[in-house]
Amino acid sequence: MRFTDDVDELREIARQLRIDILTTLAEAGSGHTGGSLSAIDIITVLYFSKMNHSPSYDKTVDRDRFVLSKGHGAPALYVALAHCGYFDRKELKTLRKINSILSGHPYAPSTPGVEVSTGSLGQGLSIANGMALAGKMDNRRGYVYCLIGDGEMQEGQVWEAAMSSAHYKLDNVIAFTDNNGLQIDGRVKDIMGIEPVHEKWEAFGWDTVTIDGHDIKAILDAIERAKTISGKPSMICARTVKGKGVSFMEGKVKYHGVAPSPEELEKAIAELAPA
Amino acid sequence: MSANQKKSLRDAYGEAIAALGSVDPDIVVLDADLSGSTRTAKFAAKYPDRFFNMGVSEQDMMSTAAGLAAAGKKPFASSFAVFATGRAWDQVRQSICLSRMNVKIVASHGGISVGEDGPTHQALEDIALMRIMPFMNVVVPADAHEVVAVVNAIAKIDEPVYVRTSRDKFPLVLPEDCRFELGRGTILRQGEDVAIIACGYMVSQALDAAERLSGEGIFAAVVNMSSIKPLDTGLVSKMARETGAVVTAEEHSVTAGLGGAVAECVCQTDPVPVIRLGMEAPVGQSGKPGELLDHYGMNSAGIVEAVHKAIALKKEPVHNAKTI
Ligand SMILES: Cc1ncc(C[n+]2csc(CCOP(=O)(O)OP(=O)(O)O)c2C)c(N)n1
Ligand SMILES: [Mg+2]
Numbered sequence: 001m002r003f004t005d006d007v008d009e010l011r012e013i014a015r016q017l018r019i020d021i022l023t024t025l026a027e028a029g030s031g032h033t034g035g036s037l038s039a040i041d042i043i044t045v046l047y048f049s050k051m052n053h054s055p056s057y058d059k060t061v062d063r064d065r066f067v068l069s070k071g072h073g074a075p076a077l078y079v080a081l082a083h084c085g086y087f088d089r090k091e092l093k094t095l096r097k098i099n100s101i102l103s104g105h106p107y108a109p110s111t112p113g114v115e116v117s118t119g120s121l122g123q124g125l126s127i128a129n130g131m132a133l134a135g136k137m138d139n140r141r142g143y144v145y146c147l148i149g150d151g152e153m154q155e156g157q158v159w160e161a162a163m164s165s166a167h168y169k170l171d172n173v174i175a176f177t178d179n180n181g182l183q184i185d186g187r188v189k190d191i192m193g194i195e196p197v198h199e200k201w202e203a204f205g206w207d208t209v210t211i212d213g214h215d216i217k218a219i220l221d222a223i224e225r226a227k228t229i230s231g232k233p234s235m236i237c238a239r240t241v242k243g244k245g246v247s248f249m250e251g252k253v254k255y256h257g258v259a260p261s262p263e264e265l266e267k268a269i270a271e272l273a274p275a
Numbered sequence: 276m277s278a279n280q281k282k283s284l285r286d287a288y289g290e291a292i293a294a295l296g297s298v299d300p301d302i303v304v305l306d307a308d309l310s311g312s313t314r315t316a317k318f319a320a321k322y323p324d325r326f327f328n329m330g331v332s333e334q335d336m337m338s339t340a341a342g343l344a345a346a347g348k349k350p351f352a353s354s355f356a357v358f359a360t361g362r363a364w365d366q367v368r369q370s371i372c373l374s375r376m377n378v379k380i381v382a383s384h385g386g387i388s389v390g391e392d393g394p395t396h397q398a399l400e401d402i403a404l405m406r407i408m409p410f411m412n413v414v415v416p417a418d419a420h421e422v423v424a425v426v427n428a429i430a431k432i433d434e435p436v437y438v439r440t441s442r443d444k445f446p447l448v449l450p451e452d453c454r455f456e457l458g459r460g461t462i463l464r465q466g467e468d469v470a471i472i473a474c475g476y477m478v479s480q481a482l483d484a485a486e487r488l489s490g491e492g493i494f495a496a497v498v499n500m501s502s503i504k505p506l507d508t509g510l511v512s513k514m515a516r517e518t519g520a521v522v523t524a525e526e527h528s529v530t531a532g533l534g535g536a537v538a539e540c541v542c543q544t545d546p547v548p549v550i551r552l553g554m555e556a557p558v559g560q561s562g563k564p565g566e567l568l569d570h571y572g573m574n575s576a577g578i579v580e581a582v583h584k585a586i587a588l589k590k591e592p593v594h595n596a597k598t599i
Contacts, residue, residue, distance in 0.1 A: 060347065067342075108374045115345055117373040120365050123338045127370055130342020130350075133327065137303075137348070144342075157366070160335035168327070 001084045005049055007216045013083070014044040014216070015272055018245045020079040020092060022268050025259040028096040031104065034242035034255040036076040038180040038213070039147060042238060045219040046145055047080040055086045055113065062140040065115050065131050069124020069158075070149035070178065071105040072257070077114070078102055086113030122155025124148065125175060129161055132170040143227070146175040151183030153194045159204070165233035166205030173233040174226045177201075178213065180242035182253050201235040213238025246271055280447045284440035285383040287419035289314025291426040292351055292381070296322045299430060303343055305329055305352040307336045312442075313353040313383045333363040340378045341370035349377060349430065356382035356398030356439055360405055367435075372410045377433045380405075381426070385415070385439035386526035387554060387571060388476060393561040398439075399554050403531035405437040406504050412436040412457055413504040415525070415533070417478035418447050421501060424455035432457065439475065443564040446479040449499070460507035462514075466496035469582050469589075470514035470521050474500050474533045476568070477524035477552070483575035488582055495522075495582060503533050508540045515545040520585040522550045524578050526568070529553030548588035550581045 004010060017040050025031045043066075047053070051064040068077050075095065082089045087101060094100035101110045105119025116127050128146040135142055148158060165173050177197060185191050194200075201208040207229040211218040219238070226234035242256070243249030246268040249260075260268055296302055296318055303325045310316040310328060319326035329336040333354050340350040352359070359382035360367070371378045382401065389397045405413045412434060416422045422440060429436045436457075448463070460472070464485050473481040478499045485495040496518060498510065515521050521541060523534035534551030541549050554571055568574055 065346075116341060116376075117369055120369045123334075123366055123370050126335045126338030126366070127342035127345065129335075130339040130344070131346045132342070133339070134303075134343045134346030134348045137324070138346075157332075157334045157338070160330075160332035161338070164329060164332070164335055164339065167330075 001048070003049055005220060010044055010049060010216045013048050014041050015274070017044055017079045017083065019269055019272050021075045022246070022260055022265055024075055024079060024092045024095050026262060026265040027093050029259055031075055031096060031259050032072040032257050033259060034182065034249060034252070035070060035073045035149060035178065035180065037244045037246065037249065038240040038242045039073045039178050040076045041214045041216060042147060042176050042178070042219055043076050043080050045216060045223065047084055049220060050223045051145065052142065055084060062142050064143045064145065067115060067124040067128045067144065067146045068106055068118055069146055070121065070152050071118030073147070074104065074106050077106065081113040084113070121149065121152040122157040125158055125161035126164065128173055128175065129164050129168065129170060132172045133168060135172050136170070143172050143174055146173065148175060148177050150177055150179045150181065150188050150194060150197070151191070153177065153197070154192045162201065162204040162206065169231045170233045171230050174223060174236070175233065176236045176238050178238055178240050180240040182242045182256065184256050186253055198237050201237065205232060206235040207232045208235045208237060210237040210239065213240035214244055281444035282419035282447060283442060283444045284416060284419055284422050285314045285442060287422035288381055288383070288426065288440045289317040291423045293317040293321050295426060295430055296325065299349065301347065301349045302430065303327065303348045303350050305336050305340050305350055307331055307333045307354045307358065309354055312355070315353045333358045334366045337363040337366035338370040341374055341376040344376035344378050345374070351379045351381055353381050353383065355384040355396060356401040357384070357396060360398065360401040360437070364404055368408060371435050372408050375410060376435060379429055379436050379438065381438045381440060383440045384442045386441065386475065387559045387567045387573060388441055388443040388526060388564040390443065390564040390567060391561050394558040397559045399528045399559065401439060402503060402525070402527045402533065403535070406531065406536065410435060411504065414438045414501055415474040415503055416440070416501050417475060417499045418445050418449050420447055420449045420451050420453050421455060424453050425501070428455045428457070441476065445476050448479045448482055455501065457502050458505040458507055459502055460498045460500040460510045462496060463499055464495070464497040466494035467518055468494045468520070469585055470496045470498060470518045471524060471578060471582065472498045472500045472511065472514065472521060472533070472537055473524040474503060476526050477573065480573070480575040480578055481524055484578035484582065487575060487579055493582065493586065500533060503536055506536050506540060508544070511537055511540045512544040515541045515547045519547050520589045521547060522552060522578060522581045522585050524552040524581070526573055527553050529555055548585050550585040552577055552581045
């Protein structure tokens with residue numbers, strides 16, 4: 001794999017990864033489509049541009065780390081890891097199947113490149129903080145990235161962790177919220193309103209920006225900006241569309257936890273074909 | 276070592292972890308606004324840069340500890356046993372155990388001997404909650420001396436461990452230089468009529484009970500089973516086989532703690548009566564630790580009574596029958 005800052009190249013990688021997510025989920029027959037598609041542009045920028053990481057690094061190397069707090073977005077992480085060479089792309093076909101290295105939600109002991117187990121929502125930012133504290137103690141340069149869902153922000157632990165990052169001045173934590181507006185039972189604002197998200201993070205002592213989470217250039221810039229912030233953690237609130245890239249899935253609650261059928265897969269791949 | 280000497284297990288922990296801090300620079304300590312009570316304040320005073328007070332947020336603390344472990348540190352996290360195991364159960368499960376993180380949880384205020392703080396603060400379920408936890412090891416030291424041995428031993432193990440300490444002072448029953456090994460119980464007293472397998476405070480009571488029983492002509496073996504998970508199944512089976520009757524004793528719910536673990540083992544290897552002594556009442560109440568322990572039968576008299584029950588149920592052991 002190689003790293004790039006080229007927006008078109010990253011856009012192309014994200015396009016391929018979307019196809020892989022859909023193909024992988026269709027093969028699995030179940031899994032979380034909508035939230036994987038809303039997060040994949042951010043994950044693409046992290047794994048193919050901004051993060052200092054490599055499958056060949058051993059655990060002790062001073063490197064960047066990523067914690068997928070919204071663990072149900074696992075397919076998005078897995079396709080990125082596969083493309084980066086953490087395991088063979090053929091493994092993607094085994095997602096959610098018996099004896100696979102790819103569990104329905106990230107299970108660290110069995111998957112190369114997965115730092116921690118997630119799936120029970122709300123825990124990832126605390127874990128990222130722990131990694132960041134260790135990094136500070138050892139004078140390491142590595143950043144810890146974390147991705148949180150908007151529904152996930154209803155978990156109290158997220159706000160415990162938000163306080164901790166700020167209290168310990170963890171400027172090596174760069175987090176994203178995937179604000180796709182939807183959760184399982186409906187729209188976030190109808191189920192349990194979380195707004196104003198931007199102001200909340202700011203009030204919790206975070207350097208906060210809000211961007212379009214599908215604009216590759218904006219994601220690149222936001223990360224570069226976050227790296228210049230000192231004495232504070234950085235939150236990048238990403239406005240996203242659940243199911244992004246597949247017209248009939250976009251903004252649909254239904255595709256939260258449903259894999260595409262073979263026909264839907266075919267339609268989706270046709271939509272994602274290069275123009 | 277006088278039987279009258281007492282020391283609280285949390286005091287021993289505070290000293291042990293502060294001492295260990297100078298040996299291993301990777302050790303870090305977390306607490307959730309109870310560092311005075313859990314005694315991690317001792318470590319905090321000595322190594323402020325390696326101590327993280329997370330505030331009143333046990334869930335955040337457990338996941339943060341997991342993150343520190345993921346990045347190569349050796350975290351020891353403390354709170355009261357009710358909060359460490361109950362409030363943060365899912366964080367212990369997913370962030371620590373399902374990620375196979377090297378996090379040690381050392382919780383004070385185990386059992387009914389918490390005393391005056393009452394039912395909400397008396398952990399009677401912590402052993403059960405941690406015993407069922409995947410990949411978790413569970414240790415309940417008998418006295419302050421064993422706490423030191425436990426802390427030094429588990430610091431060398433790259434696995435999650437739950438250790439229960441106490442608020443109250445417990446009699447010192449083990450030698451100062453006692454050893455601890457996960458998965459190993461220790462026979463403290465030999466006896467052929469019944470085996471009393473105990474942990475924590477009840478070890479001291481088991482020794483008293485055995486002494487009293489010898490006056491009745493009943494010879495009770497006493498085992499300190501501080502390693503509840505992994506359980507020393509070899510020793511449990513051997514005691515069951517050799518004595519034909521087992522009594523377990525713990526300052527914990529009678530369900531799913533040490534007694535549960537021993538019964539699960541005995542019923543599959545050497546079925547003999549197992550009388551479990553523990554909290555029968557669903558919750559405790561406020562009171563002085565000593566009063567409460569006596570009120571709920573968590574004392575040597577309770578063990579003597581349990582031994583009588585076990586002996587009444589004793590049958591001819593099957594392996595003897597075979598040789599007739
Ligand atoms: C602690 C916990 N409770 C419930 C669930 C079930 N669950 C899985 S995804 C989800 C909704 C998450 O919504 P959001 O964070 O907005 O995710 P996204 O829209 O990005 O898919 C829920 C409730 C869970 N995984 N963990
Ligand atoms: Mg959402």
